[in-house]
Amino acid sequence: xxxxxxxxxxxxxxxxxxxxxxxxxxxxxxxxxxxxxxxxxxxxxxxxxxxxxxxxxxxxxxxxxxxxxxxxxxxxxxxxxxxxxxxxxxxxxxxxxxxxxxxxxxxxxxxxxxxxxxxxxxxxxxxxxxxxxxxxxxxxxxxxxxxxxxxxxxxxxxxxxxxxxxxxxxxxxxxxxxxxxxxxxxxxxxxxxxxxxxxxxxxxxxxxxxxxxxxxxxxxxxxxxxxxxxxxxxxxxxxxxxxxxxxxxxxxxxxxxxxxxxxxxxxxxxxxxxxxxxxxxxxxxxxxxxxxxxxxxxxxxxxxxxxxxxxxxxxxxxxxxxxxxxxxxxxxxxxxxxxxxxxxxxxxxxxxxxxxxxxxxxxxxxxxxxxxxxxxxxxxxxxxxxxxxxxxxxxxxxxxxxxxxxxxxxxxxxxxxxxxxxxxxxxxxxxxxxxxxxxxxxxxxxxxxxxxxxxxxxxxxxxxxxxxxxxxxxxxxxxxxxxxxxxxxxxxxxxxxxxxxxxxxxxxxxxxxxxxxxxxxxxxxxxxxxxxxxxxxx
Numbered sequence: 001x002x003x004x005x006x007x008x009x010x011x012x013x014x015x016x017x018x019x020x021x022x023x024x025x026x027x028x029x030x031x032x033x034x035x036x037x038x039x040x041x042x043x044x045x046x047x048x049x050x051x052x053x054x055x056x057x058x059x060x061x062x063x064x065x066x067x068x069x070x071x072x073x074x075x076x077x078x079x080x081x082x083x084x085x086x087x088x089x090x091x092x093x094x095x096x097x098x099x100x101x102x103x104x105x106x107x108x109x110x111x112x113x114x115x116x117x118x119x120x121x122x123x124x125x126x127x128x129x130x131x132x133x134x135x136x137x138x139x140x141x142x143x144x145x146x147x148x149x150x151x152x153x154x155x156x157x158x159x160x161x162x163x164x165x166x167x168x169x170x171x172x173x174x175x176x177x178x179x180x181x182x183x184x185x186x187x188x189x190x191x192x193x194x195x196x197x198x199x200x201x202x203x204x205x206x207x208x209x210x211x212x213x214x215x216x217x218x219x220x221x222x223x224x225x226x227x228x229x230x231x232x233x234x235x236x237x238x239x240x241x242x243x244x245x246x247x248x249x250x251x252x253x254x255x256x257x258x259x260x261x262x263x264x265x266x267x268x269x270x271x272x273x274x275x276x277x278x279x280x281x282x283x284x285x286x287x288x289x290x291x292x293x294x295x296x297x298x299x300x301x302x303x304x305x306x307x308x309x310x311x312x313x314x315x316x317x318x319x320x321x322x323x324x325x326x327x328x329x330x331x332x333x334x335x336x337x338x339x340x341x342x343x344x345x346x347x348x349x350x351x352x353x354x355x356x357x358x359x360x361x362x363x364x365x366x367x368x369x370x371x372x373x374x375x376x377x378x379x380x381x382x383x384x385x386x387x388x389x390x391x392x393x394x395x396x397x398x399x400x401x402x403x404x405x406x407x408x409x410x411x412x413x414x415x416x417x418x419x420x421x422x423x424x425x426x427x428x429x430x431x432x433x434x435x436x437x438x439x440x441x442x443x444x445x446x447x448x449x450x451x452x453x454x455x456x457x458x459x460x461x462x463x464x465x466x467x468x469x470x471x472x473x474x475x476x477x478x479x480x481x482x483x484x485x486x487x488x489x490x491x492x493x494x495x496x497x498x499x500x501x502x503x504x505x506x507x508x509x510x511x512x513x514x515x516x517x518x519x520x521x522x523x524x525x526x527x528x529x530x531x532x533x534x535x536x537x538x
Contacts, residue, residue: 043105043109045106045109045113045115045118045182045184046185048102048106048109048118049122049184049185049186050187051098052098052099052102052103052106052121052122052125052126053121053125053186053187053188054187055095055098055102055129056095056099056125056128056129057242057381058091058095059091059092059095059096059099059129059132060128060132060381060475061381062089062091062095063089063092063132063136063475064381064472064473064474064475065256065474066083066084066089066503067474067475067477067478068474068477069083070083070084070474070478070499070500071467071477071478071481071489072272072274072333072489073272073275073470073474073477074269074271074275075269075270075271075272075273075330075331075332075333075335076272076333076334077334077336078334078336078494079334079494079496079497080496080498080499080500080523081497081523084500084503084504084523085504086504086505086506086507086510086520087506087507088503088504088506089136089137089503089504089506090506090508092132092133092136092506093133093140093506093508093509094508096126096129096130096132096133096140097145097146099122099125099126099129100126100129100130100145101146102122103119103122103123103125103126104146106119106122107119113182114178114180115181115184116175116178116181117175117176117178117181117182117183117184118181118182118184119172119175120172120173120174120175120176120178120193120196121172121176121184121196123168123169123171123172123175124169124172124176124196124199124200124203126168127165127168127169127172127200127203128203130142130161130165131161131162131165131203131207133161134158134161134527134528135210135475135479135527136502136503136527137502137503137504137505137521137527138502138521138525138526138527138528139155139156139157139158139161139521140155140156140161141153141154141155141156142160142161142164143156143160143164151514152513152515152518153513153515154515155518158527158528158529159214159528159529162207162211162528162529166204169200169203169204172196172200173197173200173201176193176196176197176200177193177197187242188240188241188242195238197231198231198232198233198234198238199233199240199384201226201229201231201232202226202232202233202384202389203384204222205223205226205227205232205389205392205393206384206389206392208223208404209223209392209393209395209396209404210479210483210529211528211529212396212401212403212404212483212529213401213483213530213531214528214529214531219404220404220405223393223396223406224406224407227393227406227407227408228407232389233384233385233386233389234386234389235386236385236386236420236423236424238386239382239384239385239386239424240383240385241380241382241383241385242380242381242383243378243380244258244355244377244378244379244381245377246355246375246376246377246378248263248376248377253377254355254376254377254378254379255353255354255355255377255378255379255380255381257349257354257356257379258349258354258356258374258375258376258377258379259377260349261295261348261349261354261356261366262348262356262357262367262374262377270330270331271294271328271329271330271331271346271347271348272330272333273320273321273322273323273328273330273331273332273333274321274332274333274489274490275471276294276324276328276330276347277321277324278464279293279294279468280324280325280326280328281324281325282464283441283444283445284440284444285437285440287441287468288422288426288433288434288437288438288441289352289421289422289425289426289433289468289471290359291358291359291361292350292352292358292359292425292426292428292429292431292433293349293350293352293425293471294328294347294348294349294350294359295347295348295349295350295351295356295357295358295359295363295366296327296328296329296347296363297329297344297345297346297347297348297364297365297366298327298329298344298345298363298365299361299363300327300345301327302314302323302327302329302342302345303323309340310340310341310342310345311340311342312337312340313332313335313337318493319332319335319493320332320333320490320491320493327347328347329342329345329346329347330346331346332493333489333490333491333492333493334492334493334494334496335493336493336494344365344366348366349366351374351375351428351429351431352379352424352425352428352429352471352472353379353380353381353382353428353471353472354379354472355374355375355376355377355378355380356374356377357373357374358373358374358429358431375429380472381472381473382424382472382473383473385420385424386420387417387418387420387421387424388417388466388469388470388473388476389417390413390414390416390417390420391413391414391417391462391463391465391466391469392466393406393408393413394408394410394411394413394414394417394462395410395459395463395466395484397410397413398410398455398458398459398462399455400455402455402456402458402459403455403459410449410458411446411449411450411458414445414446414449414461414462414465415442415445415446417465417466417469418441418442418445418469419438419442421465421468421469422438422441422442426438445461448461449461459484459486460484460486460487460488463480463484463486463487464486464487467480467481467487481537482501482526482527482530482532482536483529483532485532485537489537491538496538497523498523498524499537500523500524501523501525501526501527501530502521502523502525502526502527503523504520504521504523505518505521
């Protein structure tokens with residue numbers, strides 16, 4: 001298939017992903033994508049692998065979508081319990097086992113055809129999907145999964161799944177290293193097996209940092225070996241991202257947040273006052289990414305609105321922010337007050353990564369008409385980028401419980417992560433980011449790091465910058481928050497429920513699994529790598 005046709009097919013399947021993403025539930029927190037496993041009679045290896053890739057994008061994006069209100073990347077309305085219902089991960093669960101079943105089908109086909117590279121890609125994505133399930137739920141059927149002779153597969157402990165996945169990734173690298181194989185359709189790396197091997201190694205690196213509190217004896221040496229090899233995601237061209245485009249035909253291939261804000265109206269969601277406040281006020285100058293991340297529909301000050309009917313929290317001392325200034329119009333964490341008629345006033349998603357508008361300071365509603373110049377939804381979903389990797393390595397380079405004591409300069413990796421984030425965001429809209437503003441920001445953060453008097457303080461600086469750079473993929477922020485307790489986020493406006501240290505076992509699994517010993521977990525049941533105290537975060 002030609003590159004042109006491959007791009008056309010990518011638009012089709014991304015569109016299908018978005019239709020599935022938005023059509024099943026009205027709540028933003030439930031992503032019920034449930035593709036069926038392909039049967040042997042439909043066994044076109046390219047279609048099977050494309051289906052696996054789209055299922056993974058859907059699984060990963062759905063988890064991000066569930067996480068972002070919890071970590072204040074967007075506003076969370078109501079309690080933590082209300083935002084983590086039993087059905088929240090139904091789609092992520094279904095996608096994982098669809099990926100696994102179709103991977104096994106490729107393994108069968110590989111017995112009579114040269115499909116080792118197909119299998120290697122599928123193994124990497126299966127590994128990533130199961131790691132995501134463990135990170136969010138702590139357990140899942142793995143060793144007995146997709147066995148037609150077992151009606152009620154047992155759930156494996158998260159640590160056992162992690163340990164098995166290391167081996168699975170090594171098997172994937174062997175398959176991806178095979179030559180003279182049938183070329184495969186690829187929605188991520190255009191068939192470049194070397195980039196898939198880099199992703200495989202980077203996933204292992206990410207797993208080692210994630211489990212740093214469990215005293216994994218191999219972690220430090222293995223991370224050092226991966227870094228020394230150079231065979232991991234270290235440059236933007238290796239970034240693992242899903243791409244959307246501006247095609248709004250049926251199916252719609254635009255970024256979900258673009259459709260949410262620019263097509264159906266920005267009134268569907270509020271930005272988080274706390275996140276915007278960090279971008280605007282945490283440093284001496286505004287974060288250079290702010291106007292790429294956030295689009296202000298209006299430049300009017302809501303505090304001056306007569307009668308406070310548009311900003312009902314004004315003057316209420318229970319609110320941490322209410323309004324942060326400079327026309328950034330959001331909502332405090334867990335605010336349950338009534339929704340005013342401010343849909344065309346509140347701040348919304350910008351050009352990165354949703355493919356919306358760059359905030360020029362001459363704004364007038366987030367729309368898709370000809371008066372509003374935007375990318376038409378041609379955004380990205382940043383799954384695992386070189387900037388994310390540098391922040392993980394900066395954390396790993398810290399000694400003791402703060403990190404893993406790996407080789408490398410933590411502060412140099414921190415600076416590299418920031419600069420890669422700025423470069424990616426600044427190259428997105430055709431609006432260059434001012435180099436002087438980037439230097440000022442980076443120099444201030446580095447100065448804070450050098451002035452820090454403890455590894456805990458240095459870790460806090462690293463994770464805050466990781467948190468800001470992970471806008472668009474809140475899974476990284478949710479994991480880091482539970483792993484480190486940073487960034488230090490404020491409390492809720494209302495009396496809230498406990499912060500979810502994990503999500504619940506999907507209700508569809510509880511309803512369909514005949515295992516009488518299967519019991520629902522609680523939101524405070526910590527995953528195996530989270531050894532922090534019960535009241536560690538809020």
